Amino acid sequence: MNRRTAASLRLLAAAIPIALAAALGFSPKARGGPSTPQVKVLIVTSTDAEATALVDSLALSTTIAVDGLAAELPPVRCNDAGVCLLVTGAGKARTAASVAAAVLSGALDLSRAYFVIAGLARIDPSEGTVGSVAWAKTAVDYGIAWELDARAIPSAWSTGYLGISATSPTDKPTSMFGTEVFALSAPLAEKAMALTKTTTLADAPAAQTYRAMYASPPATSAPSVLACDTTTSDTVWHGQLLGQRAHDWVALLTDGATTYCTMQQSANAAIEALQRGDKSQLDATRIAVVYAASAFDRPYPGQTAYDSLRADAGGGTISAQNLATVVSAFVTAVVDDWADWETGVPP
């Protein structure tokens, strides 16, 4: 290659990202001003494994550096339709830090954005099965609590967990941290469900074999799109007894209005971080939460809790795939009909 060609290629290489940015309305000087890219949907996942299929299916090929993210995690990735994806890192600390950075850095215009907090979770076999995808209306924190070892509890208690400053596990605690229970927009959750409930989900022989070990539907049924609620905890608890506590705790904190279904490590932290944006920065009623079940939260009959926790339920690949399918379907509907969504969830 001659010198002139090389120079041209260098110029071209330099121009490509600028052209991409221009196509997106992105400006190198993005700083919360009018030239900051307007995001229509921000997808938030914990891990890159959860994000990969979405990055592919939504062609999220442009990267946006956001101050405050962790250097070891990917940058925000976007497409030219205004869809972006943030990988936060697993657990509450990283999730809250990363989402707060996305909100507060000024690198993204989120003022009209819908937020889809999406990831993999474990599921209660009485509510769903491996490969299912669940839209939540309520996110309850499982971990903000008092705890004793269950072997040392009074005979009247069913579990070692109880609310902070409560007198027993059945005594409803007051919200003290502000992050214990988040009620999400019901119209948004219902619209997301309506748009995706007939989505064809993937399944796999290993998942079919594994779920057949459970006693009854829905655990033994094929995966489906569900409307059911979620809990957040850094502690990956497992088993019949801690699963029963999840059920009882969620019912207690929501006065029976909510049924526990999936457990994960991020939702309440992400939602709290989104609350930190003021009304000019984002609309906190535009938050959807969806988790795909990669595994169960408790054993099948005859299996120990320990073996269940460590088992491969065959759901790793299909859950990531199904999450991407369902989230993509929802996101595509929003951006394709943006005129209907821009001012709020359409009827």
Place this chain on the structure above:
Amino acid sequence: VRLRDRSLSLAPLPAIALLFASFAPSCSSDGSSPASPPIATPTDAGSDEVSTDAFDEEASTDASTGGSGGGAGAAGSAGNAGSGGAAGGSQARAVKVMIIDMSGIEALGIVSALGLTEKVPVPGLSKSDPNVHCNADDVCQLTTGMGYANAAASMTALVLRGGFDLTRTYFVIAGIAGIDPAQGTLGTAAWARYVVDVGYAYEIDAREMPSGFPYGYFGIGASTPSDLPSNDYASAVVQLDEDLLQAVLSLTKGVTLGDAPDAQAFRAHYPSAPANQPPVVTQCDIASSDTWFAGKALTSRARDFTTLVTGGKGVFCMSAQEDNATLEVLRRADASGKLSLHRVAALRTASDLSAPYPGQSDSDGLLGSLTQGGLGPSTGNLSLVVTPVVNAIVQSWATWKDGPPKG
């Protein structure tokens, strides 16, 4: 103050930390130290994610996918520009000391003692504590809100939107906690060398755990409680700067701490020192988790896990509900040059002994943990211990401005 009084439910609550106590002599007796504990230090804050397909286990992150500075060309300066003017702008206020509290009752005495009367609103802080408080000496204070999510969100707001120059700032995490009676007592003030996340873990109810397990918790990706976690995050175990630790210990070890008659009466139930002795300033380590655990078995677990992940060097002592989240944000800001992790110290004072005294049940100990008499001394002692550190830094800034004085 009784936390369980419903009339207080909207007031800032004691930061909820915990303690533990079985009466083993010490928590650092394990001789089987791992060769390479996953410790993030101020000079080695890398991540050690490993790949797995379970939702709760971090996927491998390929460094080549780019960090926050490594995106496509157009993006690089966009991210830098988003820092809200905090980092190094010519008019940015250069803070000498930033005190980080988690609740209003931790903040009250410090704000008063240091005359932090100037309110600086910072976008993104919690709605109940929207201002940083400062004085004319460029000493400031922040209240994050309680728990991991609040701590990480508020710290991110401080770093990105505070408008401060934090490049030479000393950060002092200052909160109340529960204490292991093997390490201290009501009112004890402890500076940490290690801060360990004990909540990021697997758990099976102890009534259905494998036989031979001492408790139901074990590390994520681990097979047993004695195995190192195979999956942590970079701030799951943090070692703080040793020069700074020694400097603050030296400045505060002679401080006479406050005490109270009801705290004295409560600690007299314990049969041995240090639980039944007056409080002093000491060095021992912090475990944090959103879950406020108590009782003998979970205390043992916190001791064991701290020992395990620090290679036998850490001594579990104070249990708190925020510090690893706070440190994750500080780690990120250190990596991008906004501040230095070498300038971070963590102080916790004991509001409660969460493990029971002999003859008391675990549940009686836990249910009474905020009525032991330690709330007043612990909150008062925070300002008694923080003040001499702040005074030394401000009055001898020439000695401190380039880093913690050595030896």
